[in-house]
Amino acid sequence: MEDQRKRMALNLLAFAAQRDADVPQLCRLSGFPKGLPGKEPVTPRQLEQLWLNTGHMLNDPLVGLHLGESLQAAALGVVGEIVQSSATAGEALTLAASLAHLVTDLFTMEVVQHGKSFTVRYVPLKDQTSFVFRQLMDFFMVFTIHELDGLLLQKIKPKAVRFPYTMGEPAEYERVLRCKPGRRAGEFSIEFDGRYWDEPVITANYELQRMLLQKAHAIAPPAPEQSLHARIHHYLLTNAYLGIISLEDIAANFNTSARSLQRRLKDEGVKFQDVADDVRKTLALHYLSSGNYPLKEVSGMLGYNELSAFTRAFKRWTGNTPGHYQQN
Structure with missing residues (x-):
């Protein structure tokens, strides 16, 4: 149970950081005076305090609900890997x-x-x-x-x-x-x-997820320097194996209202739709480059009801049709 407690603690701290919590202070309050859990085991008491303090610091009485909404199978370690191998x-x-x-x-x-x-x-x-x-x-x-x-x-x-x-x-x-x-x-x-x-x-989505996680972590600047739209881009990219989620769902995961989120993005000179489209473009290029998916399937996975709508969007992003891009 020790490794799983540590995994849960790190997931909870990452979630808190994503929502602008003071992670060093959260660690101190929860019994981690040296910061993030290291080699030493995480005790049940520490994990309990971390849950309590995270809920309080984020002012979120439903922190467990929102954490579950934001994680992938990788959060469960070996259990997630075994489940992914099922038929x-x-x-x-x-x-x-x-x-x-x-x-x-x-x-x-x-x-x-x-x-x-x-x-x-x-x-x-x-x-x-x-x-x-x-x-x-x-x-x-x-x-x-x-x-x-x-x-x-x-x-x-x-x-x-x-x-x-x-x-x-x-x-x-x-x-x-x-x-x-x-x-x-x-x-x-x-x-x-x-x-x-x-x-x-469908196991290919997990291969995509690992690629996206690596890409997102590689391009993400250090947390203190991240703008809101960069954090939303990172969130959409690392959760993209579930599709592009809505503005309302993003707002809930960032502990704010959809209107407030739009206003803060506007202050940074960007719209939510622009961020979502950039993630869709990244996904489209990966799906088509892999050669593993028919165009209609790619269109559906990116949330387009009609192939024609996806074709128009892809041509706007790249200057080419998706069919031409895939052939070349």
Whole structure:
């Protein structure tokens, strides 16, 4: 559990930095006087304090929900790598459930098929009332949905999401979980349409993700020098295996409103659409250069409903049509 606690701590600190938190101060408050966790193990107490202080510093009582929305399978280390090697979504979820104990000791996971649906249940092993437990449960539930997105390269909408208590901000839970949360005594669960069970897992997106992460880290200036639009570009690029997310989703992950985000970008002389288009261009060039994707598939992955719209955009970016670029 020590390595997983350290991995979670580093993910949480990176998320806090992305949202303009004072990371050195956060480390000191959470029991890391020397800064980021190093070779020494992270204790349960330190991780608990880190969750509490991150939520307080970001003024975000739903920090677990938003952290889960922002991470990829790499955040789970070896478990994520194993899940990515699965043949189908059902196999991936079953594997994830069997390996959950490597990631957390707060709950176990089980996957149950029934009729035309299947349900992922999270069975608590410890106290369900603490702030940290709720943040971790939120994190893993939304992470499950977003991981399915990445495995299948499509945006998955659950049939039902259930908690044993009433949510404090139901609208935000509905936005992130893409389903109005329901209440059922003693149950944390997500129900999915059965058609996803045998859907083949698409692994090429993870190869793309690794390339994008390397590219983004290579071009990103040091954190103190980063402008808002550079940080948004970095976020879109490193999460691009799920598609280009909306302005509203970006704003939520940066702990602000869509209007405030647009205003701050305007002060830097750029629009959100310009940043998103630049990321789409980077993705389009990579997809087409790889030769692994038909033009229509590339168009869909970049969020264009019509191939003609993608062709016009690509010609505006490069002066060539995507077909001509791919041929040459």
